Amino acid sequence: MKIKMLFPVLLTAAIAVSGCVSNKKYNDLQASYNRLDSNTRELRGKYLLTERNYAVASDRIKSLDDQLASERANNKQLQSALDKCLSSNGQGNINISKLVDEINRSNRYIQELVNAKNKSDSLNMVLTNNLTRSLSAQEAQGVDIQVLKGVVYISLADNMLYKSGSYEISDKAGATLAKIAKIITDYSNYDVLVEGNTDNVPIVQKNIRNNWDLSTLRASSVVQALQNNYQVDPKRLTAGGRGEYNPIADNSTPSGRAQNRRTQIIITPKLDQFMDLIGKAPENQPKQ
Structure with missing residues (x-):
């Protein structure tokens, strides 16, 4: 990995500048490297877990879609048979009754499938409503909330959180x-x-x-603010930076650079919580 290659280079540079490195300095550098390497492996693991969870959820929704399409086709065939039966003098009332029962069962099953699919489709709405419930209209202007592939992305403009040109949290961010x-x-x-992003203008500090x-x-x-000021469990938190290399807008314009200077807070449900949220979808589903 690039990180592993970078550490020896930094260490060599440090030796060249200072002439020698004390055991304490060396141990501090080694410990810092070990922490960075561990965090990288942990982040990679979380990424793979998210990909797996999304694949499972996508397969679930596709399966429901396939079942729904199949059952609707079957219902159409049953209705066609009933129409023929009603128009034919040679068919008895028993056959008609059986066809009606089958159509009713098919309609009930279709409704169950529709409800299940609507619950899956409602996941984004449930998450977004929960995330935006505490923000005022003015605060929401600087906050972009999206739910993509079962993952929640809260994007905050840099001027909402930091002092200008700094990484220190501003008073108004509280x-x-x-x-x-x-x-x-x-x-x-x-x-x-928590993922930091910048524009492509070089920092001069x-x-x-x-x-x-x-x-x-x-x-x-x-x-650290979430941990120290708001008692969020640090075991749940990961900090990462992507520099200027994950832009969402054109850096050649002031408005584009402003959009790129953002911090994303990414909330990743595990599979069991993902399915639990589907179960909490709103009761009133749109009719289809």
């Missing part, structure tokens, strides 16, 4: 983070990844080397 923490606490068994540093430091600041 109210928003408190509400985000409430959402995270509501889903206490979910994993949470003595203590920040580049946009990689800035994005990672910002994510770390949010993680």
Whole structure:
């Protein structure tokens, strides 16, 4: 991995500059590297778990769609047979009664399938409603919430969280983070990844080397605020930075760069919580 290759280079550079490295300094660097390597493996594991959960949920919805299409085709055939039966003088009342019973059973099964599919389709709405319930209209303008493939993405503009050109949390960020923490606490068994993103303008700060540093430091600041100020369990939290390399808009315009300067809070349900949410979909389903 690039991280493993980078550590010896950094260590060599440190030796060249200082002439020698104390055992304590070396051990600190080794421990820092070990933590970074462990976090990378953990994040990779969570990514693979999310992919698996999505595949299972997608297969479930596809299976329901297939069953629904098959049952509707069967119902159509039954109705056609009934129509022929009614128009034919040679058919008895018993056959007609059996066909009506089969059509009724088919209609009931179709309704069950429709309800099951609607519950799956309602998952996005359930999650979005829960996530936005605590935000005012003004706060919601700087917050973008999406549910994609069973994963919740809360995207916050940089000016909502940080001091200008810094990774320090601003005073005004407290109210928003408190509400985000409430959402995270509501889903206490979910994993949470805080991911920093920047535009492509190079950072000019003595203590920040580049946009990689800035994005990672910002994510770390949010993680620590959630832990220290809002008592979110740190075992659930992961901080990561993607620098300028995950843009969602064109960096050649001011508005595009503003969109790219964001922090994403990614709430990942495990498979059992995903299926439980489907069970909590709204009772009133749209008729089809």
